[in-house]
Amino acid sequence: MPHSKLIRIGTRGSKLALWQAEYIASLIKPSGYSTEIIPIDTRGDKILDVSIAKIGSKGVFTEEIEAKLLDGSIDIAVHSAKDLSSDIPDELEIIAFTERELVNDVVVSTNKNINITADTLKIGTSSTRRVAFLKHFYPNVEAVSIRGNLQTRISKMQAGECDALLLAYAGVHRMGYDDMIVDKIATSYFVPAVGQGTIAIECHKKLPFDKKEILSRWVNHPATEVCLHAERAFLKTLHGGCSIPSFGYAHIEGNSISLKAGIISLDGQRVIKVKRTSSFEEVKELGETVANEVLNIGGEQILKEIRQQL
């Protein structure tokens, strides 16, 4: 790997991914290191007519990018932390997580008068977690599958395929669509996906030390990192990819970390949710404990049913 003061950033080519890569470049800039952004096409970008759950769950947005980390043609990969599987190759590590954005899901529409709690609505989403939560909390809503990047989804909504979209605030905000947000859904019951709202930096374990130092110092946000370690330990123990309707959200409460996480059945009938706290030093155990408890009180059964259906 080159030992120059250049950090080569691999990213997906979507507008959101490029925004995120530019953002990382802007965080690195004051360090004196320069950056180069290298867009990479992934399976998830190429196959647009099939739901993510059906393409095959793990790594649809990351495999091609990780291959370039492994062969040394890029120094770091920038991912939405949410899209990054809990099992990354042994040779790679996550070196930084950016400060978390507002973590909520939001309802986006061109119609300002939409009321998600009362109206009979068609809401576009392609996330199994959101579909299941919609069935559970908003039986008045019909979830319709909409894929593609944010701009495509908004066009499809405007063409009448649905009345509104349910999306992560982070992506909506980064793409500048804040004025289309009609509702912000509380995380207390509509628990976000593990990693939602933060950007993860993945690199080769053998990335030169000086570059690792730059990333730790200029990009990483320690409070977000500790929360993500809890959430990702949960996901890893659950053995869930991004197609599993699991959820997990950790935040800091004084001197401890609180993790609320679980899984919901695809029909929205059963929500298994566990909340526990730990010290900062025990976040990995926290994630594992919560996952094992979720599995034991009904999560295992839900996972089994989902694996049969997909």
Ligand SMILES: NCc1[nH]cc(CCC(=O)O)c1CC(=O)O
């Ligand atoms: N699965 C797609 C994806 N991955 C990350 C984000 C948003 C940005 C983030 O959560 O950091 C989105 C879009 C969405 O869920 O609405």
